[in-house]
Amino acid sequence: MQLNNFFKFNGGVQPEENKTLSTGLPIARLPIPKKLILPLRQHVGQVAKLKVKPGDQVLKGQMIAEADGSVSAAIHAPTSGKVIKISQEIIPHPSGLPDFCITIEPDFKDTWIEKKPILWKKIDRTQLIEAFIKSGIVGLGGAVFPAHMKLRIRQTQPISTLVINAAECEPFITCDDILMRERADEIIQGALITQTILGAKKCVVGIENNKIEAYEALKKAAQETSIEIRVVPTLYPSGDAKRLIYLLMGIETPNDKRSTDLGIQVFNVATVAAIYRYLELGEPSISRIVTITGAVKTPQNFEVLFGTPLSDLIDAAGGSLTKQKKFIMGGPMMGFDLPSIDVPVTKAMNCVIESSPELFPAPKPVMPCIRCARCADACPVNLQPQELYWFSKSSQLEKAREYNLFDCIECGCCSYVCPSNIPLVQFYRYAKSEIIAQDKSKEAANTARERNEFRLARIEREKKERAERHAQKALGAQDKEGQDEKKSTIAAAMERVKQNQQENIKN
Ligand code: SF4
Numbered sequence: 001m002q003l004n005n006f007f008k009f010n011g012g013v014q015p016e017e018n019k020t021l022s023t024g025l026p027i028a029r030l031p032i033p034k035k036l037i038l039p040l041r042q043h044v045g046q047v048a049k050l051k052v053k054p055g056d057q058v059l060k061g062q063m064i065a066e067a068d069g070s071v072s073a074a075i076h077a078p079t080s081g082k083v084i085k086i087s088q089e090i091i092p093h094p095s096g097l098p099d100f101c102i103t104i105e106p107d108f109k110d111t112w113i114e115k116k117p118i119l120w121k122k123i124d125r126t127q128l129i130e131a132f133i134k135s136g137i138v139g140l141g142g143a144v145f146p147a148h149m150k151l152r153i154r155q156t157q158p159i160s161t162l163v164i165n166a167a168e169c170e171p172f173i174t175c176d177d178i179l180m181r182e183r184a185d186e187i188i189q190g191a192l193i194t195q196t197i198l199g200a201k202k203c204v205v206g207i208e209n210n211k212i213e214a215y216e217a218l219k220k221a222a223q224e225t226s227i228e229i230r231v232v233p234t235l236y237p238s239g240d241a242k243r244l245i246y247l248l249m250g251i252e253t254p255n256d257k258r259s260t261d262l263g264i265q266v267f268n269v270a271t272v273a274a275i276y277r278y279l280e281l282g283e284p285s286i287s288r289i290v291t292i293t294g295a296v297k298t299p300q301n302f303e304v305l306f307g308t309p310l311s312d313l314i315d316a317a318g319g320s321l322t323k324q325k326k327f328i329m330g331g332p333m334m335g336f337d338l339p340s341i342d343v344p345v346t347k348a349m350n351c352v353i354e355s356s357p358e359l360f361p362a363p364k365p366v367m368p369c370i371r372c373a374r375c376a377d378a379c380p381v382n383l384q385p386q387e388l389y390w391f392s393k394s395s396q397l398e399k400a401r402e403y404n405l406f407d408c409i410e411c412g413c414c415s416y417v418c419p420s421n422i423p424l425v426q427f428y429r430y431a432k433s434e435i436i437a438q439d440k441s442k443e444a445a446n447t448a449r450e451r452n453e454f455r456l457a458r459i460e461r462e463k464k465e466r467a468e469r470h471a472q473k474a475l476g477a478q479d480k481e482g483q484d485e486k487k488s489t490i491a492a493a494m495e496r497v498k499q500n501q502q503e504n505i506k507n
């Protein structure tokens with residue numbers, strides 16, 4: 001596949017792709033499960049606010065939790081049925097901790113609410129953003145950032161270029177690839193709509209050169225439009241938004257800035273397809289394509305309703321081939337181990353890999369750092385991973401911060417190339433969480449100190465006010481006493497004058 005002109009970013013790696021495992025079959029639709037478990041937090045930001053209670057009947061596409069504040073996203077019923085409980089359930093999160101979920105028992109009638117396409121060309125911007133807040137659409141590339149936040153940027157910063165991220169650079173993951181092959185029209189229509197809403201002059205799709213069929217499909221769907229489809233080399237992490245912008249345009253986004261500060265907005269292919277379905281067909285976000293691959297019998301891509309238990313997806317893929325049943329969510333570079341196969345499919349779940357000793361051999365023993373600097377050469381953010389490792393390991397957290405620990409995108413390139421097998425990213429994650437925890441506790445201590453100072457100042461002020469009031473009262477009483485004394489002196493003098501006058505008359 002012919003590459004277009006591109007600008008190579010520093011570093012990056014080329015791990016074994018393992019993508020053909022799951023691209024042999026078309027997208028299959030997973031049947032409605034016996035129950036759907038919908039976490040209230042499936043996005044970046046505030047937890048969605050409940051709109052239903054146990055016992056409520058719901059229709060497919062009905063909003064069951066609304067966005068709470070500007071950084072939040074709504075949740076919709078993926079099928080019709082009854083809300084049976086609202087409880088804490090295990091969710092697919094690295095912490096393995098439970099979170100609040102709505103459980104729906106489907107009625108298997110799959111009855112839609114009245115679907116109302118949005119007349120997006122006729123309504124004003126505020127109405128459009130309000131409509132998007134109700135869509136439940138988040139970034140489906142894995143970032144799960146509410147889409148309405150990315151669309152409202154234009155109010156503050158003009159966007160000149162819309163970049164559609166079709167890179168899908170992590171090994172094993174093929175949900176975007178298969179979506180592009182089968183639904184390229186939806187993606188191109190969604191990209192055109194998004195470009196219009198953002199007011200962007202240009203729209204460029206960036207796709208890696210390992211997706212020939214997807215490229216052909218996009219090219220065909222975009223032939224009557226001004227959308228450019230650009231082929232970039234297969235190099236991990238080209239799907240990182242800032243790396244993709246550099247590959248396509250040679251524009252470096254500084255670490256302390258967002259691409260929107262430079263007039264560039266990035267959307268994933270699955271997200272623009274969801275935007276198309278919401279605006280043109282009136283369908284909110286209730287499902288996604290998920291790759292199930294690795295050591296399952298039939299690796300494949302499925303369209304899955306949110307809330308479907310992962311165990312149903314594993315069964316649909318022919319079941320597990322291993323005894324240990326260890327599953328990774330996401331890719332092998334940035335993914336994490338799932339705590340259970342009972343977790344539900346969520347908006348962030350693009351891929352599930354069943355691990356096996358053949359695919360993921362046990363980690364080799366960790367050796368001391370030999371200062372070879374291979375990690376620095378592989379780092380796409382131009383950090384010094386070996387220094388960050390040293391500072392994180394020795395708990396010199398402020399030093400790690402000084403060396404831009406928070407610019408690390410946790411891509412794993414450094415760990416991948418390290419000849420000493422040091423799990424570098426784990427150290428960075430630990431250091432980041434420690435720093436965040438320390439910052440939070442410092443902030444809490446400062447808030448408590450400020451509150452206490454404020455309380456003491458208030459007590460002092462009230463004391464002073466009370467003392468002033470008493471003084472005023474005492475002064476008032478003194479005045480009254482003085483006036484009474486004056487009045488009785490005058491009265492006595494008057495009495496004396498009166499007596500003198502009477503005595504004079506008598507004489
Ligand atoms: S690649 Fe590994 S051994 Fe080499 S400098 Fe980096 S951390 Fe040390």
Ligand code: SF4
Nearest residue numbers: 379408409411412414
């Ligand atoms: S994980 Fe962080 S330090 Fe390592 S290569 Fe990626 S960005 Fe650089």
